[in-house]
Amino acid sequence: MSDPLFSPGTLIAAGLDWLNTHGHGVFALIGGAAEAVLDGAETALRLPPAWAFIGAVTALALWAFGGRMALLAAVSLGLCLAAGLWKQGMQTIALVSVSVTASVALAFPLGLLAARRPRLERALRPVLDIMQTVPPWVYLIPAVMIFSLGKVPALIATVVYGIPPMLRITTLAFKEVPHELVELGQASGATPLQVLSKLEIPAARKTLLVGLNQTILLSLAMVVLAGLVGGGGLGAEVTRGLTRMEMGLGLRAGLSIVAVAIFLDRMSRRALE
Template identity: 65%
Template sequence: MNPDLFRLSPGMYFAPVVDWLNTNFHPFFEGVTKLIETVLGFLESALLYPPAYVVIFAAVLLVALLVNVKSAVVTALALAFCFLAGLWPASMQTLALVTVSVTVSVLIAFPIGVLASRYKRLEIAIRPLLDIMQTVPPWVYLIPAVMIFSLGSVPAIIATIIYGVPPMLRLTTLAFNQVPKDLLELGQATGAPPRWILLKIEVPSAMPTLLVGLNQCILLSLAMVVLAGLVGAGGLGAEVTRGLTRMEMGLGLRAGLAIVAIAILLDRLSKGALQRSTRSPAKSA
């Protein structure tokens, strides 16, 4: 008996689908590629065109004014380390890549999570899909992304978005499910419109859990940075890959610590900005 008859090979079915997509939706994929490259290139140019000390000073000043002084100190230390480690261009490329990936992940996950908290059938329907997305090894996402978008930063961002959506979506749904019912009933009793209830009651109440989801999305996106270096995305992931292939421990360690610095920076900035924006509507109300 031929054992190949009982061997399951998903690639036999998946490869023709990818070929069909490339043949029939090439203009769409090309448009997505140009859009992502344009946005990413703009962010990278904005971060790399001025001298490093100008960017650091401007970032610290803006964070101090818009967030708080503690976050400004963290910003100064993180960016100064990236500069002193000799990894400033790679760090700015990684910062731009993660910023785009996390922003798109949140824009996708947040509205779906809100809808899932309101419609239980939708939550039940997407739960198996989220389980699969979080169980599949992250580097697997790079394979179809590269097959469709070729090498470069675009497949890295696409794979990072796919990897970052599930935790944000799950925790968004959980956050809105945990909003106290008496607060919702109070808002409805006052005759407030659904939009007002969402922005003034539900979002502030759900903010602690939403911050956890955002934190997880940022950390998972940064975890993909190293894998993204394998497909030519550049940034700190490429430096880690270079240190591994050349057996240069110093380069790999510096790039790894720079990734940690970027992670701490984004975590503190996101928490500080969201907490400040939450307090502002509460004071105005």
């Protein structure tokens, strides 16, 4: 194999080494805070017994959304319990919930700004293309180098992977809001915040829900890779099934991931409609 003529990894590795040397305290603080949030979410989900948690979520879905959503909640969560993967399922729900919240919190304001600033949108387009086409493994390498193995690099990689679809669709959603509607709100004396919250967001809601759906599903797609770096959850069980050639374990974990994906997607959609 000949020596490469183009090797950006050398420069990036040197930069990461510098960050590890000079920013260790800052990264330790960030990693500790992120792990504390994940541990808190996981503890809250695992605090009640499994049957009590399933019953409470089912009853809440029945009261808020009707019988079909209650049945979906019971079947989805019950599958994780029946598969013997309740603890791992709660770890996955905690990881996905925190990562999706972080992705939306970062992507929504940036997407809104890009919808109002064409130059920013053009500048972001190639960056988002790179983020969506670079293999997810690449996100994990610098995260592991800085934060070591564990939940934090899994969270960071999942957040980075979930930002592009939400950002792109947020930009599209607000660009499609009729300009006449915005002008009407401005003419009536509404403040920019009132125009945004009362007119633009309701008009863009359906498209924004598509972005949320894609962020949730792509975050769950990262679950398996998260298991490879110590993120735990159902992804670790899929990896264990693969390395040990245990078809039963891999299939149970895979179906549990599908159940969690459907549960989180449908519940979040109904809650925001």
